[in-house]
Amino acid sequence: xxxxxxxxxxxxxxxxxxxxxxxxxxxxxxxxxxxxxxxxxxxxxxxxxxxxxxxxxxxxxxxxxxxxxxxxxxxxxxxxxxxxxxxxxxxxxxxxxxxxxxxxxxxxxxxxxxxxxxxxxxxxxxxxxxxxxxxxxxxxxxxxxxxxxxxxxxxxxxxxxxxxxxxxxxxxxxxxxxxxxxxxxxxxxxxxxxxxxxxxxxxxxxxxxxxxxxxxxxxxxxxxxxxxxxxxxxxxxxxxxxxxxxxxxxxxxxxxxxxxxxxxxxxxxxxxxxxxxxxxxxxxxxxxxxxxxxxxxxxxxxxxxxxxxxxxxxxxxxxxxxxxxxxxxxxxxxxxxxxxxxxxxxxxxxxxxxxxxxxxxxxxxxxxxxxxxxxxxxxxxxxxxxxxxxxxxxxxxxxxxxxxxxxxxxxxxxxxxxxxxxxxxxxxxxxxxxxxxxxxxxxxxxxxxxxxxxxxxxxxxxxxxxxxxxxxxxxxxxxx
Numbered sequence: 001x002x003x004x005x006x007x008x009x010x011x012x013x014x015x016x017x018x019x020x021x022x023x024x025x026x027x028x029x030x031x032x033x034x035x036x037x038x039x040x041x042x043x044x045x046x047x048x049x050x051x052x053x054x055x056x057x058x059x060x061x062x063x064x065x066x067x068x069x070x071x072x073x074x075x076x077x078x079x080x081x082x083x084x085x086x087x088x089x090x091x092x093x094x095x096x097x098x099x100x101x102x103x104x105x106x107x108x109x110x111x112x113x114x115x116x117x118x119x120x121x122x123x124x125x126x127x128x129x130x131x132x133x134x135x136x137x138x139x140x141x142x143x144x145x146x147x148x149x150x151x152x153x154x155x156x157x158x159x160x161x162x163x164x165x166x167x168x169x170x171x172x173x174x175x176x177x178x179x180x181x182x183x184x185x186x187x188x189x190x191x192x193x194x195x196x197x198x199x200x201x202x203x204x205x206x207x208x209x210x211x212x213x214x215x216x217x218x219x220x221x222x223x224x225x226x227x228x229x230x231x232x233x234x235x236x237x238x239x240x241x242x243x244x245x246x247x248x249x250x251x252x253x254x255x256x257x258x259x260x261x262x263x264x265x266x267x268x269x270x271x272x273x274x275x276x277x278x279x280x281x282x283x284x285x286x287x288x289x290x291x292x293x294x295x296x297x298x299x300x301x302x303x304x305x306x307x308x309x310x311x312x313x314x315x316x317x318x319x320x321x322x323x324x325x326x327x328x329x330x331x332x333x334x335x336x337x338x339x340x341x342x343x344x345x346x347x348x349x350x351x352x353x354x355x356x357x358x359x360x361x362x363x364x365x366x367x368x369x370x371x372x373x374x375x376x377x378x379x380x381x382x383x384x385x386x387x388x389x390x391x392x393x394x395x396x397x398x399x400x401x402x403x404x405x406x407x408x409x410x411x412x413x414x415x416x417x418x419x420x421x422x423x424x425x426x427x428x429x430x431x432x433x434x435x436x437x438x439x440x441x442x443x444x445x446x447x448x449x450x451x452x453x454x455x456x457x458x459x460x461x462x463x464x465x466x467x468x469x470x471x472x473x474x475x476x477x478x479x480x
Contacts, residue, residue: 055181090166101150109212113145117147121289156417159190162187215259247285268307268308319361354394360402369409379418395431408462425458441477443473447473
């Protein structure tokens with residue numbers, strides 16, 4: 001227990017710190033005012049700045065000393081906070097977080113990270129070296145980190161919230177009045193706990209060891225049996241991601257014959273454990289290479305599909321490839337800067353390809369519907385009005401099955417994360433009105449009403465046990 005005299009010393013220290021910040025503020029503002037510049041609402045109140053310094057030590061104690069000495073952006077975060085420029089401080093906090101994720105991805109396995117960070121075949125071709133990681137935007141970076149286990153699902157949601165505020169309440173916008181000392185110190189603690197000081201999960205460590213082994217050593221058939229037993233322990237999502245990693249290794253033109261042979265021993269067993277959607281996506285990738293006349297890339301993917309006996313997943317319908325490309329382009333623009341201006345062109349392209357008959361091939365139905373709903377829900381900051389009309393038309397043409405996927409779109413982590421923002425939640429409520437008349441099954445309508453009346457945090461609705469069960473019941477009905 002802290003003694004009274006120690007308590008008094010701490011209080012005195014905090015008072016001295018606040019007084020020092022006040023004196024510093026007066027000096028800075030007088031200097032600015034001497035140039036005839038405005039000084040009102042330039043700096044955050046000293047009381048708010050003091051909150052950060054009062055709470056800084058216990059947060060930084062969670063960071064390893066070896067990392068603290070290299071955390072330049074945290075130093076800048078503190079400097080900006082001391083001055084009273086909270087919007088700039090938020091930028092520096094995010095820079096430290098992004099820098100740490102990049103370091104972790106490089107140390108882990110950069111090619112495996114690239115294979116999971118982006119769905120864009122065009123962008124993936126440009127990602128070869130470690131320094132190419134800066135070509136990924138922040139959304140792709142934290143998505144890739146989530147997929148391969150560098151950050152947790154909860155951590156991803158928290159980081160997505162901080163990313164949103166960094167984009168719309170940072171130094172790029174006059175919104176510093178929305179930022180408080182408690183918010184900033186809380187976000188710093190989140191970034192420390194969920195990224196900077198977070199240890200790798202056991203599954204992530206084992207996958208890392210496996211990837212190193214595949215690329216560095218010759219695996220015998222006997223060795224492969226031991227490795228295959230590890231696949232049984234993988235969570236479903238990690239099995240899917242590992243399969244994409246195997247595909248990336250196998251189709252790398254610079255990979256050694258030994259490494260490719262290692263994949264041949266392992267991939268067929270892993271293929272049996274992955275979800276249909278992942279198999280379909282791999283087949284579509286072959287179709288894209290063929291459509292783009294990339295014979296070399298197509299040949300390698302075809303070899304992988306033949307090896308795992310997955311040639312049946314090669315798309316017969318060129319429309320599948322066209323929809324995938326259009327959806328991929330639209331999502332890239334949706335997550336980019338100036339999406340409000342650029343999004344309508346790509347929204348119209350997707351609408352024209354799907355057509356007024358709205359015939360989305362069954363193999364990509366769920367993925368396409370989720371993509372449409374993601375852009376319809378907006379980025380949380382504003383509506384791309386010239387694009388929205390296309391999304392609404394597509395939604396109005398949904399079949400019952402497509403409407404069902406729209407209803408349960410919150411089961412996709414990226415969409416669930418956006419629902420923590422009020423605009424996205426409101427758009428989801430609007431979506432419910434658009435799809436209600438599409439649902440005729442009593443089982444699905446029961447689920448619909450449960451979702452509509454849900455009173456909690458809508459971004460967590462997918463965790464509700466009752467709703468999970470109702471989703472499972474509805475899936476049974478749709479299969480009949």
